[in-house]
Amino acid sequence: MIWEYGYFNMAAFMKTTIEISDALLEAAKRHARAEGTTLRALVEAGLRSVLEAAASPGAFTLRDASVDGDGLHPDVREGDWLRIVELAYEGRGG
DSSP states (O other): OOEETTEEOTTTOOOOOOOOOHHHHHHHHHHHHHHTOOHHHHHHHHHHHHHHHHHSOOOOOOOOOOOOSSSSOTTTTTOOHHHHHHHHHTTTTO
C-alpha cells in the first residue's frame, strides 16, 4: 500500500523494482535533475513513449520497386491487355 500526495490510492500506484546499469541510472538521475523532474516521472514518460510507439505504428510507406529502362516496350505502348499477356507468356508454353 502506498500513500501518495496525501491520499491512499491502491489502484493508481504500484511499487516495483527494476534493475538497470549504474551508468544508465546515473545518467537518468542527471537528466531528471536538469529537467526539474523526478526519476520516477522520467521512467514513466519513457515507458509511455515506448508503449505509444508500439501501439500506433507509423504510416505504411511502399518501397520503391522501380526498374531501370525506358518505359513500355514499343510493341505494347499502344497495345491492349491481351497483347501484354501474350508477350509476357511468349516462349513459356502458355
